[in-house]
Amino acid sequence: MTHLVLDKVSVHYDGQPAPAVENVSIEIAKDDFVVLVGRSGCGKTSLLNVAAGLVEPVRGRATIGGRPITAPGSDRAVVFQNDALFPWLTARENVAFALRLRGVRAAERARTADDLLALVKLDGAGDKRIWELSGGMRQRVGLARALAAEPQFLLLDEPLGALDALTRERMQTMLLDLWTASQVGVLMVTHGIDEALVLATRIIVLAPGPGRVVWSFETGFSRRYAAGEAIRSIKADPAFVAARSELTDAIFEGEAA
Amino acid sequence: MTISSYTERPQRSNIDDGADALSVPWSRPPPRRSRVSARMVSAITILVVLAAWTVSARLQLVSPVFLPSPVAVWNKFVVVARDGFVDATLAQHIAASLWRVFAALIAAVFVGVPIGLAIGVSTIGRGIFDPLLEFLRPIPPLAYLPLIIIWFGIGEPSKILVIAIAMLAPVALSTASGVRGVSKDRINAARSLGATRRQVIRQVILPSALPSILTGLRIALGAGWSTLVAAELVAATRGLGFMIQSAAQFLVTDVAVMGILVIAAIAFVLEFIIRRIERVLVPWAGRE
Incomplete structure (x- = not known):
């Protein structure tokens, strides 16, 4: 099975006195949902950008299926916090963007895009312009656009960060549905502790100065959702509540250090 | 007794409030914050200037040789439109000028947009073109007009060239600023979807910069009209x-x-047309 591997990666930006990330190793399988949490400046986004091929590590290496990652590629589609959609295109054309780059024919492009829009529950919104959509809808178009590239891994950089709490909660279950349906590995950055617990199969806690892993643990809540349990009942589980306080402690320990 | 007093109350209040009792407060139009609009003030300003002009001409405060009356100007407009002035009708004068300005605009776009793109996306491009544009930008057209006539003669190309040079800097610099302003996330998203450098430039950077390029065209048209007389x-x-x-x-x-x-009227109409074009071509500008 294809793995996305960050092996003893260090990131040091030009002109910065200290490295942003030091000696971090992460391995993601295709059925993993790995969530990076931690305070601002702990290098979460830097790590995600290394995996995306947007940032080159100064030490260590990033590989996908054994091949080194040197540039961005459609096997690792990125979704950003600010949807980064193209406002001159309709929702459907945005989703079809990756297909157009590959020279897929227009009719087939539209069909695939409409299927993906239906998958993110935006049936019939294909002709809408981007500015006519709400924040949550835009983010769903962004997800559909990333999935259209048929990636092996999705890299999500705080994709729900700009949404209101209710939309955010609905988007979390949608993310899980997409993850279950599309068989992609996910690496996601978030600030939300509940969000991390609901979504992740593995949570990695990072601490700043320089960014490093302080804790990494497996969680089973998202697999329980995938098996059919309701999200409310998972969140009400004492095990969930215990895990939340444990995770909070881990993040704050990182801060104290 | 008690029943009647219950039924009487709302009736009385109905009478007291008159028509207002029928309309609930939230159905009323919101109170207007201000009764003067900028548009109205502008209209009044124009009327006042026209009136002052008419009065000073009528009272002969200034000799008509220096300041003809609005009526005289209007009559001249009608006469020149019909009979022409210095061997050409007004329409022919307008056509000649419009042709020069638009030929220059097209030339400026064909040269200026690629230069702006080069400045925006590549360090080498910026190194080459930035100093050249900064050198060209502040020079008044009247200063290089004689040189251009020496180099290219007194024909139509020189006239168009003088206007195009004046338009080049606004087009190129607006394009460059539009290109540099493209969101990094947007470019990175396109790259992660598999776009090559060429695809990023053509399918992401250029459309993103389009609002800025159109603003550049507006500024360039203004510069073009001011250079026209020199040309x-x-x-x-x-x-x-x-x-x-x-x-x-x-x-x-x-x-x-x-x-x-x-000239002022034509510039006004062109500005209006370009704003229309902007609304059709880049309806997302200012709405993101």
Whole structure:
């Protein structure tokens, strides 16, 4: 099975006195949902950008299926916090963007895009312009656009960060549905502790100065959702509540250090 | 007794409130914060200027040679439109000038947009073109007009070239600033979807910069009209700038004033058209 591997990666930006990330190793399988949490400046986004091929590590290496990652590629589609959609295109054309780059024919492009829009529950919104959509809808178009590239891994950089709490909660279950349906590995950055617990199969806690892993643990809540349990009942589980306080402690320990 | 007093109360209040009792408060239009709009003030300003002009001309405060009356200017407009001035009708003067300005605009776009793109996306491009544009930008057209005539003669190409040079900097610099302003996330998203560098430039950067490029065209048109008179200084036989200059040389001030107003009107119409084009081409500008 294809793995996305960050092996003893260090990131040091030009002109910065200290490295942003030091000696971090992460391995993601295709059925993993790995969530990076931690305070601002702990290098979460830097790590995600290394995996995306947007940032080159100064030490260590990033590989996908054994091949080194040197540039961005459609096997690792990125979704950003600010949807980064193209406002001159309709929702459907945005989703079809990756297909157009590959020279897929227009009719087939539209069909695939409409299927993906239906998958993110935006049936019939294909002709809408981007500015006519709400924040949550835009983010769903962004997800559909990333999935259209048929990636092996999705890299999500705080994709729900700009949404209101209710939309955010609905988007979390949608993310899980997409993850279950599309068989992609996910690496996601978030600030939300509940969000991390609901979504992740593995949570990695990072601490700043320089960014490093302080804790990494497996969680089973998202697999329980995938098996059919309701999200409310998972969140009400004492095990969930215990895990939340444990995770909070881990993040704050990182801060104290 | 108690029942009747219950039924009476709302009736009385109905009478007291009159018509207002029928309309609930939230159905009323919101109170207008201000009764003066900028548009109204502008209209009044124009009317006041026109009135002052009419009165000073009527009272002969200034000699008509220096300041012809609005009526005289209007009459001249009608006469020149029908019979022409210095061997061409008004329409022919306008056509000559419009052709020069638009030919120059097209040339400026074909040269300026690629230069702006080069400045925006590549360090080498910026290194090459930035100093050249900064050198060209502040030079007044009248300064390089003689040189251009020496180099390219007194024909039509020189006139168009003078206007195009004045338009080049606004087009190129607006394009460059639009290109540099493209969100990094947008470019990175496209790259992660598999776009090559060429695809990123053509399918992401250029459309993103389009609002800025259109703003550049608007500024360039303004610069073009201000350069027009200079361009038509030498060896022109038609054109609004030429018409104004010949009129001024023979002290036909009513034609000169009329020509100025015609240029202003054309510039106004063009501005309006470009704003329309913007609304069709880049409806997302300012809405993201």
